[in-house]
Amino acid sequence: MKISMFHLMPHRELPDDFEERYHSVWVDPPFHELATPERVGDYYNWTLDELMHAANLGFDGICVNEHHQNAYGFMPGPNVMGGALARATRGQDVALVQMGATLPTTNPPIRIAEEYAMLDCISGGRLVAGMPLGTAMDANMGYGITPIEQRERYYEAHDLILKAWQSREPFPYNGKYTQLPMVNLWPRPVQQPHPPVWVPGMGSLSTWEFAAEQGHCYCFLSYFGHARGKAVMDSFWEFMDSKEKELNPYRAGFLQLVAVSETDAQAERDYEQHIKYFFEKCLHIAPEFTPPGHQDYRSLENNLRRMLSQQMSEQQRLSDWSFKDYVDNQYVISGGPESVRDQLEELIKSLRVGNLMLLLQIGSMPHELAMKNIELMATEVLPQIRHHWTDEWENKWWPESLRGGRQMNAEAEVAAVAGGS
Amino acid sequence: MAAVSERETKVWQGKVQSRALVAGDGPPLVFFHGAMGLTWDPFLDALAESFTVYAPEHPGTTPGQPDAIKPIDNLWDLVLSYYEVFDELGLESPAVVGHSFGGMVAAEVAATNPSRVSRLALIDPVGLWRDDTPVKNWMATAPQDLGPLLFADPTGPAAQMMAAPPPDPEAGIQMALRTTWSLACTGKFVWPIPDKGLKKRLHRITAPTLILWGEQDGLVPPVYAGDFENAIPDARVELIAGAGHVPQVEQLEQTATAVKGFLGG
Numbered sequence: 120m121k122i123s124m125f126h127l128m129p130h131r132e133l134p135d136d137f138e139e140r141y142h143s144v145w146v147d148p149p150f151h152e153l154a155t156p157e158r159v160g161d162y163y164n165w166t167l168d169e170l171m172h173a174a175n176l177g178f179d180g181i182c183v184n185e186h187h188q189n190a191y192g193f194m195p196g197p198n199v200m201g202g203a204l205a206r207a208t209r210g211q212d213v214a215l216v217q218m219g220a221t222l223p224t225t226n227p228p229i230r231i232a233e234e235y236a237m238l239d240c241i242s243g244g245r246l247v248a249g250m251p252l253g254t255a256m257d258a259n260m261g262y263g264i265t266p267i268e269q270r271e272r273y274y275e276a277h278d279l280i281l282k283a284w285q286s287r288e289p290f291p292y293n294g295k296y297t298q299l300p301m302v303n304l305w306p307r308p309v310q311q312p313h314p315p316v317w318v319p320g321m322g323s324l325s326t327w328e329f330a331a332e333q334g335h336c337y338c339f340l341s342y343f344g345h346a347r348g349k350a351v352m353d354s355f356w357e358f359m360d361s362k363e364k365e366l367n368p369y370r371a372g373f374l375q376l377v378a379v380s381e382t383d384a385q386a387e388r389d390y391e392q393h394i395k396y397f398f399e400k401c402l403h404i405a406p407e408f409t410p411p412g413h414q415d416y417r418s419l420e421n422n423l424r425r426m427l428s429q430q431m432s433e434q435q436r437l438s439d440w441s442f443k444d445y446v447d448n449q450y451v452i453s454g455g456p457e458s459v460r461d462q463l464e465e466l467i468k469s470l471r472v473g474n475l476m477l478l479l480q481i482g483s484m485p486h487e488l489a490m491k492n493i494e495l496m497a498t499e500v501l502p503q504i505r506h507h508w509t510d511e512w513e514n515k516w517w518p519e520s521l522r523g524g525r526q527m528n529a530e531a532e533v534a535a536v537a538g539g540s
Numbered sequence: 541m542a543a544v545s546e547r548e549t550k551v552w553q554g555k556v557q558s559r560a561l562v563a564g565d566g567p568p569l570v571f572f573h574g575a576m577g578l579t580w581d582p583f584l585d586a587l588a589e590s591f592t593v594y595a596p597e598h599p600g601t602t603p604g605q606p607d608a609i610k611p612i613d614n615l616w617d618l619v620l621s622y623y624e625v626f627d628e629l630g631l632e633s634p635a636v637v638g639h640s641f642g643g644m645v646a647a648e649v650a651a652t653n654p655s656r657v658s659r660l661a662l663i664d665p666v667g668l669w670r671d672d673t674p675v676k677n678w679m680a681t682a683p684q685d686l687g688p689l690l691f692a693d694p695t696g697p698a699a700q701m702m703a704a705p706p707p708d709p710e711a712g713i714q715m716a717l718r719t720t721w722s723l724a725c726t727g728k729f730v731w732p733i734p735d736k737g738l739k740k741r742l743h744r745i746t747a748p749t750l751i752l753w754g755e756q757d758g759l760v761p762p763v764y765a766g767d768f769e770n771a772i773p774d775a776r777v778e779l780i781a782g783a784g785h786v787p788q789v790e791q792l793e794q795t796a797t798a799v800k801g802f803l804g805g
Contacts, residue, residue: 412724
């Protein structure tokens with residue numbers, strides 16, 4: 120297993136009646152009513168501290184991503200965060216999983232090739248290059264990308280970035296969306312021929328086809344847990360099998376919300392309000408900010424059919440959900456170390472995933488509690504679950520220098536950190 | 541109701557297949573539909589009493605041809621492809637009527653090659669922009685908020701007819717799919733701001749032009765009528781009382797009479 124901590128960098132102090140008072144958490148929430156730059160500075164620093172805590176305690180990777188104009192998670196420049204983390208983790212056995220810089224909104228896209236190469240140089244070859252398509256709210260509303268062109272822009276940007284990393288000679292690039300007279304990337308990534316590429320997705324067939332064709336790792340980013348993710352991942356593996364791809368678990372990644380405490384009962388006391396905050400406030404997204412064309416025709420048809428079924432009604436019920444509902448429905452894995460361990464083991468096996476991303480700072484979770492969650496996860500759970508798949512499969516989608524056994528076990532690292540502070 | 545026939549058109553080196561609905565008798569008239577897709581409605585029936593109406597569907601919006609939008613990269617391609625559609629339909633210089641997004645297309649076609657349009661009627665067209673009165677972003681507006689933008693009377697029969705869900709779920713899916721994809725395809729030429737330089741080209745239009753505007757258009761407010769009138773050399777404005785963005789639906793008779801009167805039908 121490779122187990123990383125994922126951070127969204129959310130607003131942690133939205134008002135209690137946020138979802139009644141405001142139209143949407145994304146695109147149009149008024150900054151000056153809801154935040155101050157000084158307080159946001161705290162959020163960014165806590166985020167970096169929390170990710171560093173995970174790195175120091177033996178997580179395999181730390182993940183940041185890109186979103187715009189929202190209180191859900193606002194790192195418009197993930198490589199700004201990545202730069203700080205690359206420097207601060209110098210020499211450590213931890214990957215920088217940039218999940219990542221959004222391809223269609225970065226112009227020209229070689230900016231991503233350059234910044235990722237910088238991160239790979241600074242980190243000594245520890246970069247995982249996430250290549251997201253971007254949400255409609257970010258790309259269409261925030262950055263003005265024409266919805267029906269977003270996917271085509273993505274494919275073109277991807278091809279340009281991969282070529283820029285690998286080409287030995289300067290080349291002119293004549294794309295539909297980007298034309299460049301001479302591409303000659305400085306610097307080049309440490310990892311050759313290029314850093315591992317992860318493609319985040321929400322379960323659409325076009326993304327699977329793309330990941331299979333390109334040989335990239337597919338990451339299913341869902342907030343609805345592994346019980347609901349199972350149907351999607353089963354179809355994913357069937358699809359890979361039909362394409363005669365090796366069913367290497369490391370070909371897939373999965374995102375899961377996890378909240379660990381001393382006991383199941385304590386977990387409920389610690390985390391209930393923050394889990395509710397996440398689902399009720401952070402996901403309070405006005406549907407009209409996904410304009411027509413963001414979904415391709417096939418996905419649109421599938422989704423219209425799915426909307427008729429039970430999914431919509433379940434979404435609407437969420438506001439009544441308690442801690443128990445979120446845990447019973449496995450949207451969130453939460454409890455004492457043993458419960459969390461059991462459920463994560465079940466997830467790993469049933470979804471057949473080798474790359475796990477854990478969202479450990481959830482919604483309004485304050486800094487100290489997030490640090491506790493990270494620490495309990497690293498010391499009480501991680502050591503027992505990280506052995507999965509390691510003997511049978513090679514993680515070809517992980518920085519090569521970090522693929523072997525870990526230099527220190529988690530406990531030793533805890534001791535080292537404790538001793539050093 | 542007129543007997544409506546379908547004509548397939550295949551243009552742009554055969555890569556763009558679309559459908560035109562055709563009905564009526566008399567001199568040729570091309571109708572360019574708005575962003576939500578083509579519906580043959582009583583307004584087109586009324587025009588078909590005096591004209592042979594050709595209503596081509598914008599690329600990609602014809603059922604069964606969702607990919608026809610792909611080879612048309614930009615507005616320039618779209619305008620040129622419409623001259624090819626005119627050629628296929630055997631139309632040298634027809635009268636052209638356009639509504640909303642179709643009004644912008646009609647104006648672009650008339651401005652790019654003025655000899656291909658004999659007379660022009662624009663109904664609440666998009667294509668211009670004022671910072672003091674922005675055009676509402678119809679692709680990012682919740683369905684429940686669209687009513688007051690589109691209709692003078694959001695509870696009236698015209699609004700209710702448009703909002704009524706079809707009786708069976710499959711028909712509902714097909715309708716939502718068609719409308720959403722039409723918005724997606726037409727959105728390719730206007731996102732994120734429906735100002736693609738038409739203001740620099742309107743002066744080229746030589747066709748006598750009628751600009752019709754619903755007095756209570758909340759989507760593209762009537763102040764834009766004057767902007768079109770000032771920029772097009774031979775143009776006049778007629779406001780339609782009791783109508784919003786879709787006067788041909790909300791005030792059918794008045795709109796049809798104005799258009800037919802102007803076009804000589």
